[in-house]
Amino acid sequence: MRAEAEAHARTVEQAVGLLRRFLDWDRAQRRLEELNARAEDPALWNDPRAAQAVMRERRKLEEALTATRTLEDELRNTVELIELAEAEGDSELEAEGVEALARLAARAEQEKVEALLSGEADANNAFIEINAGAGGTESQDWAEMLFRMYQRWAERRGFRTELIDSHPGEQAGIKSATLLVKGEGAYGWAKTESGVHRLVRISPFDANARRHTSFASVWVYPEIDDSIEIEINEKDLRIDTYRSSGAGGQHVNTTDSAVRITHLPTGIVVASQSERSQHKNRATAFKMLRARLYEAELQRREAEANAQNAAKTDIGWGHQIRSYVLQPYQLVKDLRTGVTSTSPHEVLDGALDPFIAAALAQRVTGERVEVEDVD
Missing domain, CATH: 3.30.70.1660 (Alpha-Beta Plaits)
Structure with a gap:
């Protein structure tokens, strides 16, 4: 790949790596399984306040895991597209792939910052x-x-x-x-x-x-x-x-x-x-x-x-x-x-x-x- 594409790919890889580390990936997956099990228990809603807290945590964790997986999938697919375009000598398709990778890199940086601002009091004044x-x-x-x-x-x-x-x-x-x-x-x-x-x-x-x-x-x-x-x-x-x-x-x-x-x-x-x-x-x-x-x-x-x-x-x-x-x-x-x-x-x-x-x-x-x- 051209140097520009490689730089964008590294940006996405670094963001994904930081997101995985921030989430403590294996622990986060286990926690989501626990929350899914609790959400399926009808007795959970006996305490509406506790139930809402569980559903909020579940939604937040699920969104974070999904966003990280999506970045990984899009990075892999876009890199494969660029490599295919290079192999076939299709410069127009290659340029489109590089542009897509640049957009993905910008999105990855935004996802990273948003994840880093998810602490207990981070939303406060x-x-x-x-x-x-x-x-x-x-x-x-x-x-x-x-x-x-x-x-x-x-x-x-x-x-x-x-x-x-x-x-x-x-x-x-x-x-x-x-x-x-x-x-x-x-x-x-x-x-x-x-x-x-x-x-x-x-x-x-x-x-x-x-x-x-x-x-x-x-x-x-x-x-x-x-x-x-x-x-x-x-x-x-x-x-x-x-x-x-x-x-x-x-x-x-x-x-x-x-x-x-x-x-x-x-x-x-x-x-x-x-x-x-x-x-x-x-x-x-x-x-x-x-x-x-x-x-x-x-x-x-x-x-x-x-x-x-x-x-x-x-x-x-x-x-x-x-x-x-x-x-x-x-x-x-x-x-x-x-x-x-x-x-x-x-x-x-x-x-x-x-x-x-x-x-x-x-x-x-x-x-x-x-x-x-x-x-």
Whole structure:
């Protein structure tokens, strides 16, 4: 086959391999047989809620297995068509086969991403929390650049955003901010962005035009509804109120309407100042705290399930995931997957999907990519 066809075929093969691994193919087939048997049992509907859960799982699993088999069958048939066309010297039929293979490769990539977004909370809205690192104005300006990047990314994907909390820097930028991204699959798409992001550039705040390195942390967690029970003891909380502040430190409220809640056992801190009412801000902060605790539970389950997977380490301040270099050259490099872009300004304008898709895939493959550090 011509090189173009071979490249498309490899794309489909890799997607199918990842889907099989994600599904745990043999286990998935056995599970589907169990669900089919339960679905045929009339007694199942004695508990309508449990029956609906079984039918949902069955449908979801059946669709995933069928989609993967269909990709495999279409790949085999299309490759055979191209090989037959080559053998008979039919260039027109061969070209049609290559086009069909290109469409199949695009579909396989889409199927792969959709499968990777099928986690327990992946369909939910997402909170994106950004905190400037040490370094004063430099890091605070970088934190604001990241905040804008996620706003632009959300717009590109058709998500809506809502500012929940923001603390401006003394001279420029922000010390911290929390953005709520609303839309189907927002958390599934954004969850791999948690970690430390590093910026290297000639500082606009340095009169000597020296190169600076700045850090900011990003934490992503899902918004959850009231159907998910998270136990919170009041004695484990410290609740503080303060005045909401806007850009430049201007007070947007003359009362202590903003609310900050600290969960003492875990050290988790959440805050809300988006509402003028302290009562509403308190309700929002509690919702954020429940979401953070739920996300921590999801992380714990994932860590247990992948205890031997080196790629599934806990994300913390010391875990750098991506570097953005603006000077002396231009490069964005993801230090987990090796994905790069030579257009950092486009990335900072929200072009994050290639980085996110690769990071989602890595959660399944567990493969770490060794890359040189970006200075």
